Amino acid sequence: MRIPVRFELNGHAVEVEVAPDRTLLDLLRDTMGETGTKEGCREGECGACTVVVDGRAVNSCLFPAPEIDGTRVLTIEGLSCDHGRLSRVQQAFLDASGTQCGFCTPGMVMTAVAFLAENPAPMDTEIREALTGNLCRCTGYVQIVEAIQLAARRSRDPQA
Amino acid sequence: MRYSYHRPASLDEASDMAAALPNARFIQGGTDLMVRIGQGRERPGHLISLRRIGELTTIDANREIRIGAGATLSDTLAHPDIRRRLPALAQSLAALGSRQVRNMGTIGGNLCNASPAADTAPPLLVYDARVEIRNGRAIRCLPLAEFLLGPGKTALQAGEILVAIVVPDPPEGTGSAFIRRGRVTMDLAIASVAASVRLNGGASIAIRVAAGAVAPTPRRLTAAEAVATPTDDWSRAAIAAREQIEPITDLRASAEYRRHLTGILVRRALTMAAAASGQWSIDR
Missing domain, CATH: 3.30.465.10 (Uridine Diphospho-n-acetylenolpyruvylglucosamine Reductase; domain 3)
Known part of the structure; x- marks a missing residue:
């Protein structure tokens, strides 16, 4: 049994069939070939697989693929589609050295994108709270928090 | 394929499916069930999703x-x-x-x-x-x-x-609070306590205490409620609470530590709840 789903992926309408026991993470990586979204723990602990569904950050590893029907999905691939230019949050991660090995970065960026849409002028403590579900094993999070602050400042003042 | 997936649009339809399908499980957010399925600890034949049912x-x-x-x-x-x-x-x-x-x-x-x-x-x-x-x-x-x-x-x-x-709706003048302690934020609680307090001048009218992660189920601590009073800094409530729980030792904490911690959390939760009730101040 395969289940037809229709959804919007990074602004484009998608119509595919999914196996009932697959997750959104499987759908993105294996069916759509969009491998920017990473698989870490597959238990909803590490946040490497974070994508934004209908404006909210979710763990795609726990999201049943059939539930994606009728939703709007934003992944890391959807951020920089503007002729290869990085989005504000991505550029801030680069400029603030908010990345080391890079494996957690797509999830961190997606969490930050959803969070900043809700809270465009956050305090550091709020950023740290927002990142509870995203593990980075390289860094001490300081530069990641700085990157998100930088993105927030630039959204208010593009020269920052 | 490990399981098939169903998305009923109403509670009636969901109930009928559950009656008709063998080895079926309901699924809502999936944050617990999908983990257990992934670990092989649960092997349903059918998942019946309740997510399309608006009234829920x-x-x-x-x-x-x-x-x-x-x-x-x-x-x-x-x-x-x-x-x-x-x-x-x-x-x-x-x-x-x-x-x-x-x-x-x-x-x-x-x-x-x-x-x-x-x-x-x-x-x-x-x-x-x-x-x-x-x-x-x-x-x-x-x-x-x-x-x-x-x-x-x-x-x-x-x-x-x-x-x-x-x-x-809690009656007017009720204050309540929840505290939990875990190893890290994302982990399950080692112990958690909720309390609600309604006071009349320093005398208690209604006090409720409940704890999590220190017994087979989260439970009301009625013995603590019975002796709880702000006049002894909630000491007797804390002692009674420690006696009314059945903590276990696991990878997160020992039973002894959970018992100790529960006493402290009960006292703090009651103090915070009393402060929130507006009838009593923390640093009276």
């Missing part, structure tokens, strides 16, 4: 507060009436998991998963919540304390669906 996600705040079992933890936390009238519940939701988990997970799922450490359970016990259960076409209600039976075990019979959690 509504939150009505009238004389009582009725929270649809399918309301996400995020939506419940964001609801202004819940923040204002049930602050201990809001505090437990803010402490639960990550944003990603709160965006998917539901309040009904947190209760149906029946973890001894379920964060929303102690405050809901303190608020005398009851649950509404759909059995075929009939509805039955239970006090939450009778719904939670043991680790992973609830009063739900095969095919029954938890549809709502109903919380009476």
